[in-house]
Amino acid sequence: AQSVSQHNHHVILSEAASLELGCNYSYGGTVNLFWYVQYPGQHLQLLLKYFSGDPLVKGIKGFEAEFIKSKFSFNLRKPSVQWSDTAEYFCAVISGGYQKVTFGTGTKLQVIP
């Protein structure tokens, strides 16, 4: 069965610092990859997605993620975080042509002004 690992459970950064959140998945076949963000008290919103093509994907709010097939990774990055980026971030994977999405356990990001 597919599994998704987010090794950083809680990250604290100062404003303007660079961000990289790790995401690794287990299934070695064709995958569709996603990052979602959940702001405090709100629902999950799609940040970016990868289906095929350019492995460097750009999403909303200055976020990007890079798919590295050989490392089974899809890390999320942002060059300069803002206080408003404080939220929980979830990596998610669809694999094997089956639409069930497997979510990681989430990374809570706290940005200090």
Place this chain on the structure above:
Amino acid sequence: NAGVMQNPRHLVRRRGQEARLRCSPMKGHSHVYWYRQLPEEGLKFMVYLQKENIIDESGMPKERFSAEFPKEGPSILRIQQVVRGDSAAYFCASSPPSGEQYFGPGTRLTVT
């Protein structure tokens, strides 16, 4: 295009009562998913439905919980004889055939 709609947003039930949570997918989406989120925990998959079919219910508790997505109308998550441990946020998501999921605002269930 309206997003995924869920109602009610907040639901309070006494132990032993039934809770019915509704989800209307985005227009054109025929896949619906239900998740439960407990405080300080991640998102737990419960069930995946298409119109009139349950595709995967591997995350549903074996008793008291059921879900449906009829040909007409919203998807319903039904919890019978609620207990305090059922208190959580229940999120619905819908997707087009390509698979990316769009989430509703959730229903926060409180069992007293």
